[in-house]
Amino acid sequence: MARRKLTLYFDLHSPYAYLAFYVIKNSSVFKTCDITYVPVLIVAYVNAIGLKPPWSSPNKAKWFQTDIARWCREYNIPWNQGLPANYPFKVTTLKVQRVLVACSLECPSRYPDVLNALYHAFWVEKKGVQLPQVHEPIVARVVGDKLAAKIIVKSTTEEVKSLLKQNTEAAIASGSPGLPWIKAVNGEGQEEFFWGFDHLGQVVKFLGLRRLNESHL
Template identity: 40%
Template sequence: MANPKLVLYVDVVSPFAYLSFHVLNTSLVFKECEVTYVPVFLGGIMKATENRPPIEIKNITKDKGEWLRKERLRWAKLFNVPMAEGIPPGFPANTIKVQRVLTSVAILHPERLGDTLAAIYHASFAELKEVHTPDRLVPILAKLFGEEGTKEILIKVAIKLSTSDEVKKLLIAKTDEALAEGSFGLPWYVATNSKGDKECYWGFDHIAQVTDHLGLARPKSSSASEGGWRAML
């Protein structure tokens, strides 16, 4: 049988996409799974589905965004995901430019996309740095690529390519692809098990259902990095 496959659609503005990415990228649960990360534009998905941002949904005293800020910290603690209590500057920012840069990296260096996402997510949600313009990405990724590598990949190649029609069209196409798969928000998973059965899931709190569909074993360990699985009912 073929190995199970999992596609995760991501936008760096989403803390819950960050949670999902971090678990997929670091947990041994998914070591036998073929995981693909696909940069999309969450703003385009929200507009196409007429989905309202959480901060616009309010009751008498609070908004949904305040609840989600607490919820992300709860899950981050359970799964030992680096997450600061505060929110990144300008949150929620327009991510169209950084998503185009990620799309460029996916074209030029697909093997580095996971590392690039990890660096940007950590800078944003753990270090509370502004990451949503290409010039801000250069110092953030310097540690990952090295100064010369950063100049070569980001300034000379990836950032320049990110302004091209090729990348702009590809990001739109991938966003449309997520919509065609049923997405109305992020994180959005498309999970195909070893039998070829495909299911879609939304939200970090459904990652255990993703795991079950893929036929992967949830960890029994109570270690800090895996203890959150006990909260997945």
């Protein structure tokens, strides 16, 4: 049987993608999987598929905080109430998503740790990581000043800009209606896509993993 594979398409902007990332990274359930984290740009979904985010409706905007808090309590995910600085669209996540693409290329072994640090700063500490003056020191703290500087320069290249665009287009073309978008390949090589943190249990079942619950974190 081949190793199971899991690909998480994410944008820091999506709180539900944060929940999916945290559980996938930290739960022992997924330790036997080859995991790939793919940065995309959520604002591109608005024009491409007419995505309407939760904050487009006052009731949805209020409800999603209640919903997320419940999930976080159930799965022991770090979370504080409130919204991050500059959220939702005062400043887009374009630059920090490019930094994450660059990080995946320059230091793939540290990439999950950088992503974890940025997610924690954004959704737990509520810092505006969209801004370079906020996310650059966080990257440096994880990988060191020299490598961080290399990553930041790389993030401004046409290669990285093109990759982020390609990632986003590929996710949308595969049917993604929003984030998190998950591609799973089981031990028999069968492939399925799943949308939303609330379908992570279906991902576990499809991959033939043991049942997911909060005790695994």
